Amino acid sequence: MLATPRSLLIEAYVATQTIDEGLDALHDMIDRFWNDAARIDRLPPEMWRHLFTTALAEVAANGLRHAYPMTATERPLRVRLRLFPDRVEALLIDHGAPYEPLPSTYNAPDHKPDIALLPESGYGLFIARTALDSLRYRRTRSGYNCWKLVKKK
């Protein structure tokens, strides 16, 4: 599992029927990753890890929910997490329909926001983009959706 000293790679292939199972597997994987990472490197601060985990869960949930039809009997999701001395990267690949991420429409509220005007949805991509240093999407030639998440230490 250990590639080189102070570098860690964890890869998982999740093929589940329900989004629930997919998210459970993802959270288990993230927990394992941080536990393993703590053995070979000094972990980034807890808040930093929460931000990365939150961004990863947003992107994964998006893929599990939107890439496959409601009737899908399998929702394959490949997740690769890598810890480098200067950053953490995640690669998420699903086999579903192409997805064109829309620009986030969420704007952080003013000092005294009008609560009645606060949106009840649309926070996902804002959270992922703001929590990370880089979030990229591409559709591969072989027909996969591929997301790359990078957060520098």
Added chain:
Amino acid sequence: MSLHSESGDDGITIVQMDGRLDLLTAAEVKQQLADLIAGGHRRLIFDLDRVGFIDSSGLGALISGLKAARQAGGDLRIARANQQVRALLNLTMLERVLRPYETIEEARAGYSQIAAD
């Protein structure tokens, strides 16, 4: 998944749930909060002690509950949020409207001040 709620003599209802508040549970939480508020429980404290993780959908459910409670003349407060939830609120700057209280007692004390005003 279901919310557990308990109302006290002070008219404050404590709401609790176990697990993740995410896209799988958010719709149900939103509905149950709306039902509570429609039923007259407009001063709510959502105890997040046993909520391990909140995503954008869960955040939306809390905002929905907050808006409904405020429209009914009450409020929805959150207490005992973990570090992940605090990171999420800080990132979205929604801690300005959903202040995470350290304890249930602190959240309750805030209500008492409003009542006194």
